[in-house]
Amino acid sequence: MKLLVLGATGGTGLEIVLQAIEHGHEVTAFVRNPERLKTFRERVAIIRGDLLDAAELARAIEGHDAVLSAFGPRYPVAKSDADLLHRFALGLTAAMRQAGVTRVAVESVAFLFKDAILPPAYMLGRLFFPVIVADASAMEKIINNSGLDWTIVRPPRLTNQPRTGMYRVREGHLPSLGFTISRADVADYMIGAIEKRTSTRRVVGVCN
Secondary structure, three states, X not given: OEEEXXXXXXXXXXXXXXXXXXXXXXXXXXXOOHHHHOOOHHHOEEEEOOOOOHHHHHHHHOOOOEEEXXXXXXXXXXXXXXXXXXXXXXXXXXXXXXXXXXEEEEEOOHHHOXXXXXXXXXXXXXXXXXXXXXXXXXXXXXXXXXXXXXXXXEOOEEEOOOOOOOOEEEEOXXXXXXXXXXXXXXXXXXXXXXXXXXXXXXXXXXXX
């Protein structure tokens, strides 16, 4: 497949790029700063641009089979980035419709699972990360109403542990005792969802 990766220089994004290459896909990274991708050299096509510019993004998306996004704000979130995910979702959905590409997998946050008890994800999110909760919720609402063939992946706390493939998945809920998952396993799930076209128009909880 021809895959476009957004947020490709972050922890999860780098894993998506690496694993997609291993799976034999043609990978394009649309990034503001390609420096962190220099180790991939000729194995990845790099397009430099602004993720919040819908016109630039549409040109990058054209000709691809699917988009995988691990894009998100840096922590702590600056005041100027308080609505970053909301603005990103507006641009992404407009760009995908313009480019005629419908399949997308997006990394979000487990804080939005209101029914989670162990851990109490939503309560912790509202208490300690209210800006992230509000912004991610706005992003998901836009994607949900976009008409695209989306999959939204909500992981809990991310780690840098290696890929195991031994993670738990539950549609619409965070699996019980879902406290952590490695970025590598999140990438593994997202690529698999695109390849198999599973969990289309579904919100998915993943954890180790």
